Amino acid sequence: MSLTVRTISTEEHLGHLALYPAAGPLQTPAWGRVKQGWEAESVGWFDAAGVQRDAALVLYRQAPGTRRSLAYVPEGPAVDWFLPHLVEGRLRPLLAHARARGAFAVRMGPPVxxxxxxxxxxxxxxxxxxxxxxxxxxxxxxxxxxxxxxxxxxxxxxxGWRPVxxxxxxxxxxxxxxxxxxxxxxxxxxxxxxxxxxxxxxxxxxxxxxxxxxxxxxxxxxxxxxxxxxxxxxxxxxxxxxxxxxxxxxxxxxxxxxxxxxxxxxxxxxxxxxxxxxxxxxxxxxxxxxxxxxxxxxxxxxxxxxxxxxxxxxxxxxxxxxxxxxxxxxxxxxxxxxxxxxxxxxxxLGEWEFPLGRVLHKALDAYLARR
The missing domain is CATH 3.40.630.30 (Gcn5-related N-acetyltransferase (GNAT))
Structure with a gap:
């Protein structure tokens, strides 16, 4: 099944979470309002018929001195991680969406x-x-x-994902x-x-x-x-x-x-x-x-x-x-x-990252180490 990722409303996000009780607070739209210094976006996965299949909260933090951001999905995405072809069907569209938003890396924490x-x-x-x-x-x-x-x-x-x-x-x-x-x-x-x-x-x-x-x-x-x-x-x-x-x-x-x-x-x-x-x-x-x-x-x-x-x-x-x-x-x-x-x-499973821009990714590593 070919899926695409796009921004969704708070109501669409909450509608998915109602069907997915395993999701924790870090995957709710409300959590985006807690994380000062991060830009929050609710995203959904849609099939060819326009039916929403999944949802996630993505947080973006801009790298110092650039217009590029780290995309972070804390304790998520809220999906069934053991569905066949899930890694390819869910994660590849997420990477494409984050790249289009100017992300140089995507970090996630599968709650598995x-x-x-x-x-x-x-x-x-x-x-x-x-x-x-x-x-x-x-x-x-x-x-x-x-x-x-x-x-x-x-x-x-x-x-190509790496544990962090x-x-x-x-x-x-x-x-x-x-x-x-x-x-x-x-x-x-x-x-x-x-x-x-x-x-x-x-x-x-x-x-x-x-x-x-x-x-x-x-x-x-x-x-x-x-x-x-x-x-x-x-x-x-x-x-x-x-x-x-x-x-x-x-x-x-x-x-x-x-x-x-x-x-x-x-x-x-x-x-x-x-x-x-x-x-x-x-x-x-x-x-x-x-x-x-x-x-x-x-x-x-x-x-x-x-x-x-x-x-x-x-x-x-x-x-x-x-x-x-x-x-x-x-x-x-x-x-x-x-x-x-x-x-x-x-x-x-721990947290994992996929680099979309290696130079900026190394710069962020150094920045986080100093913090």
């Missing part, structure tokens, strides 16, 4: 799971004190692998708790010892978790910024989160929620949760600085997980983790904490 490790498998690997402990998850046999994803990887390479792992895009490893067909009691029983004790300690000590509103974003950002200083990463400004709130909650939508854990009238932990499609996602955290012995972060995530279950979500995603397992590895504490939710670690 390659393999996963159950929580028990990861915890066993982390608990092994022997000198021969696996250095990364890749050295631990996976509990599930999708051969179709492996074949897709080879097909992308054969067509520069730390700029979306994470390749995420922790996901499956919710479909499970009772809350089963979810609680699946928590790791740290989480179980943490939820119990928070409940016994009087920590209360509830929804915040836009006026509470300042409290969230103060906790988030302290965590950034402790973790030595550059925090996003509070204005970024205000744009998220305005864009994802526009016109009465419930696309972004703020959760606050409070103790004795003080916000001691906070987190943002995005709601889009069948998966609810933890987006950003403001972990506890004071009263950490009360484990408010455990209570916070437990409430978010229960709310996701109550709204009928298929899964609750706790966000990205690193795959290093050695003591002292960056992100090891975060991995331990998130796996304590009982969720599996899922490895995705």
């Amino acid at each position: 799971a390659v393999r996963h490790w159950e929580a028990a498998t990861v915890e066993a690997a982390l608990a092994d004190p022997a000198a021969g402990r696996a250095r990364s998850l890749g050295e631990v046999p996976a509990d599930w692998t999708d051969p179709r994803a492996l074949a897709l990887t080879e097909r992308l390479r054969a067509l 792992d520069d730390g700029v895009g979306q994470p390749s490893f995420v922790v996901r708790v499956g919710l479909a067909g499970r009772e809350v009691q089963e979810l609680r029983a699946g928590l790791g010892p740290y989480w179980k004790r943490g939820v119990e300690a928070s409940e016994a000590s009087g920590v209360r978790v509830g929804w915040g509103n836009e006026s509470d974003l300042g409290d969230f950002h103060a906790l988030y910024a302290r965590d950034a200083a402790r973790g030595r990463f550059a925090p996003r400004p509070v204005q970024y989160f205000r744009r998220m709130w305005d864009a994802l909650n526009a016109d009465g939508a419930d696309g972004l929620r703020l959760y606050l854990a409070e103790y004795d009238g003080e916000a001691v932990a906070a987190a943002l949760m995005t709601l889009s499609g069948a998966t609810v996602r933890h987006a950003y955290s403001g972990p506890a600085v004071r009263h950490r012995e009360l484990r408010p972060s455990c209570a916070l995530h437990w409430r978010m997980l229960c709310d996701a279950h109550a709204m009928g979500a298929d899964s609750y995603e706790l966000g990205g983790v690193s795959d290093g397992l050695e003591e002292g590895a960056a992100g090891l504490a975060r991995l331990r904490f998130k796996v304590g939710s009982g969720g599996r670690v899922e490895e995705r």
